[in-house]
Amino acid sequence: MAEKVNNFPPLPKFLKIKPCFYQNIDEEIPAPHKQLVRKVYTLWLMYSATLCVNVISCIAWWAGGGSPTNFGFSLLWVILFSPCSYTCWFRPLYKAFRADSSFNFMAFFFIFFLQCVLALIQTIGISGWGTW
Template identity: 60%
Template sequence: MAENNFPPLPRFIPLKPCFYQDFNEIPEQRRSVCKRLYYLWILNSATLAVNLIGCLAWMCGGGGATNFGMAFLWLILFTPCSYVCWFRPIYKAFKTDSSFNFMAFFFVFMAQVVISIIQSVGIPGWGVCGWLATITFFSTNIGSAVVMLIPTIMFTAVAVLSFVALTKVHNFYRGSGGSLGKAQEEWATGAWKNPHVQQAAQQAAMGAAQGAMQQNQYSAAPTYNYDDPM
């Protein structure tokens, strides 16, 4: 059993990492997609941190303290929750070809997309510097509104990238033969949490990928017809 290595906490913090994360254990044809989702999670977390700064400028410009308090809650709650609730399921899904984890990812990540759209809109009092809150505040304090514009743009980018990521993962899953019935079967048999079944599924997925790559190489090779007369 590998030792947990994520999050990479400094040694002076009396806490230990909770998860093991190594992209090399994911089949190569899925690794790049999984890494992009990880970078999307980082971007989302960074956006929440920048939003806290934007809400601080919002408060200093006369916008009240409610938004700053809500922004702090967004940061400390949604940063770890998004990692556990949608990135870990897709990490496990890519690692073991688990339909159950794919479905868990789709269920949570669709909510993530909706939340990102709401954040980019920026309803006042929700603790997010979206377009509505930022544009409205330009008439009150231009300096604060300019600072608020940065997380607004970042929220918009997260919303767009999240929708694109959801579409690509869904197309990948359907293209690989996944279905809701397969996920229900995994749930009924408990295969989604059996480490031996997960290891076998991972080896099967890697073997299938290698076979497909070899087939593509053979099909790309030139063929000659020796029956034609010279």
């Protein structure tokens, strides 16, 4: 049996750091749950893209005379929350469907709820919190 080589995140070959996780939805996830796991993965990609768009909009707001504090926080959010959301709520869901683990389901729902609360707070747009 061939050993599984980590393949996520996909990194260029010239970097010294290697991927941290093995992810293959087609191979590891049972057929009834593949579509759901793909949708949650797409949700994670959209969340990360939204954080990147937030950085761009904060740069534009800063260039228009706004405070650099929002840009700094938006940069912190994208650097901190993109990898943390992957490891803290997508990976537990992935592992829960792969191994039918109730602990991983509970971890996903708890952390995903907390992230939704944080996203709601950011949606309100409190000045100086890195949201535009």
